[in-house]
Amino acid sequence: MRTERVTVSLPAELVAEARNAVRRGTARSISSYIAEAVSARQLRDRSLAALADLYGGPPPPDELAEARRALRLVRRAAAV
Secondary structure, X not given: OOOOOXXXXXXXXXXXXXXXXXXXXXXXXXXXXHHHHHHHHHHHHHHXXXXXXXXXXXOOHHHHHHHHHHOOOXXXXXXX
């Protein structure tokens, strides 16, 4: 894949987390960490667009909540 150099400004906390990922060995570089984050966002956006096409708009909140529960994307309240 061809790369292009760009300059961006990010909150210091995000940069620190990216640097920590490189230090831990979970990212090859800050650039690869950010590229992976952008790629994940693009996949999310495409998925949401596909759902909007399927439903003729955003999915109904109750169905979206059920899908999140089924996929375990929602944290359950801690047991008291």
